[in-house]
Amino acid sequence: MLNFSAAELIIPLVAGIVLGYLLRGTKHVGFSRVTLAAILVLIFSLGFGIGSNNELLGSLAKVGLNALVIASLAIVFSVVFVEAVRKLVRLS
Amino acid sequence: MIKYILPALFAGIVVGYVNNNYGNVFANVWISDYAFIASLILLLFVMGLAFGIDKESITKLRQTGPRILIIPFSTALGSICAGAIGGLILGISPIASATVSAGYGWYTLAGPMVWQIFGAELGALGFAANFFREILTIIATPLMRKADKYAPIASGGATAMDTTLPVIVRYCGSDLLVASFASGFVLTVVAPFTIIAIASLR
Numbered sequence: 001m002l003n004f005s006a007a008e009l010i011i012p013l014v015a016g017i018v019l020g021y022l023l024r025g026t027k028h029v030g031f032s033r034v035t036l037a038a039i040l041v042l043i044f045s046l047g048f049g050i051g052s053n054n055e056l057l058g059s060l061a062k063v064g065l066n067a068l069v070i071a072s073l074a075i076v077f078s079v080v081f082v083e084a085v086r087k088l089v090r091l092s
Numbered sequence: 093m094i095k096y097i098l099p100a101l102f103a104g105i106v107v108g109y110v111n112n113n114y115g116n117v118f119a120n121v122w123i124s125d126y127a128f129i130a131s132l133i134l135l136l137f138v139m140g141l142a143f144g145i146d147k148e149s150i151t152k153l154r155q156t157g158p159r160i161l162i163i164p165f166s167t168a169l170g171s172i173c174a175g176a177i178g179g180l181i182l183g184i185s186p187i188a189s190a191t192v193s194a195g196y197g198w199y200t201l202a203g204p205m206v207w208q209i210f211g212a213e214l215g216a217l218g219f220a221a222n223f224f225r226e227i228l229t230i231i232a233t234p235l236m237r238k239a240d241k242y243a244p245i246a247s248g249g250a251t252a253m254d255t256t257l258p259v260i261v262r263y264c265g266s267d268l269l270v271a272s273f274a275s276g277f278v279l280t281v282v283a284p285f286t287i288i289a290i291a292s293l294r
Contacts, residue, residue, distance in 0.1 A: 009132070009133075009136060009253060009254060009273075010277075012133045012134075012136040012137040012140065013136040013137070013139070013140045013273060014140065015137060015140065016136065016137040016138060016139065016140020016141040016142075016143070016144060017140040017141070017143050017144040018140075018144060019140075019141055019144060020140060020141040020142065020143060020144020020145040020146075021144040021145075021150075022144075023141075023144070023145055024144070024145055024147070034134075034138060035135060035138055035139070035258065035262070036096070038131045038134050038135045038138070038258070039097070039131075039135065039258045039259065039262065040096055040097070040100045041127055041130075041131040042128065042131040042132055042135060042255065042258060043097050043100040043101050043104065043230070044100045044101070044103060044104040044107075044123075044127075045104060045123045045124055045127040045128035045131065046101065046104060046128065046226075046255055047100065047101040047102065047103065047104020047105040047106075047107075047108060048104040048105070048107055048108035048111075048120070048123040048124050048127075049104075049108065049120075049123075049124035049128065050104070050105050050108065050223070051104060051105035051106060051107065051108025051109035051110075051111075051112065052108035052109065052111060052112035052120045052123075052124060053108075053112075054112065054113075055203075055219070056199070056203070056219055056220070056223060057109070058216070059203070059215075059216030059217070059219045059220045060220050060223070062213070062216050062220075063213070063216045063217045063220050063221075064220060066182050066184065066217060066220075066221075067217055067219075067220030067221040067223070067224050068221075068224050069178055069181065069182060070174070070175060070178040070179075070182075070189055070192060070193055070217070070221040071193075071221045071222070071223075071224035071225040071228055072224075072228065073174035073175070073177060073178045073193075074170070074171045074174040074175060074178075074193040074196075074221070074225055074249075075174075075225060075228060075229065075232075075246075075247045076174065077170035077171065077173055077174035077177075078166070078167040078170035078171050078174070078246040078247060078249065079170070079236065079239075079240070079243045079246045079247055080170065081166040081167065081169055081170030081173075081246070082162075082163055082166040082167060082170070082242055082243070082245075082246040083240060083242075083243075084166070085162045085165075085166040086162065086163075086166075086242065089159055089162055091156065091159050091160075091162065092155075
């Protein structure tokens with residue numbers, strides 16, 4: 001996540017959905033190569049942002065193990081809570 | 093896919109580290125800001141396109157409706173409980189560690205905010221724990237998807253609207269695009285407020 005407004009990300013998403021909706025029924029285009037390339041650029045730049053951030057690297061060295069425990073717990077609890085509530089409201 | 097993602101991530105980390113600490117061949121923002129945002133915008137557009145073309149995806153979204161909001165709110169509750177329990181296990185103040193996990197993976201927010209409230213050591217924890225949440229989600233999405241299609245969205249937290257979104261859509265299908273984006277968006281909006289609210293309990 002970077003310091004640009006989250007709301008701005010809605011614009012390309014909605015533009016894509018609207019255009020896709022208008023293009024319905026036309027011949028389907030394969031996006032898988034484009035998306036894979038873009039995902040790799042995204043993940044590479046994410047890694048780059050981590051590697052070039054000495055503050056973050058320093059904090060990983062200092063509190064890495066505790067951070068890993070909290071992150072894992074947060075993931076497990078989030079997944080379990082979502083599962084439980086989903087069953088409650090019968091969201092398929 | 094994951095066999096490309098992990099090398100790309102590690103290559104990025106190494107190149108970023110080398111460039112930043114040995115010479116600065118080019119400005120960091122070229123990659124970590126410009127390339128990042130450009131690829132993210134392209135991905136959102138292309139994923140939106142695939143979603144719009146697919147007739148079933150919109151029908152599925154209509155069936156789900158506003159109930160989709162239970163995902164971000166359960167994720168928030170789960171994260172906060174996990175933080176408090178983690179604090180008790182690790183011998184950290186449960187309120188401080190619940191504040192850390194209320195970043196929902198948004199480390200550039202949680203790091204500085206926790207730093208300001210609880211000081212340098214816990215700020216570092218806020219940074220690192222939320223960073224790990226993002227990385228673990230990217231790595232574990234193929235596995236979690238087998239357990240449940242909504243699990244990666246819960247795991248991604250606030251990052252389900254940007255960094256982890258393409259990975260989630262790739263593995264869980266196009267019909268989860270809007271659910272994932274909406275969940276990440278809600279958590280991004282509530283993160284600063286829950287961080288302040290929990291921190292004020294100390």
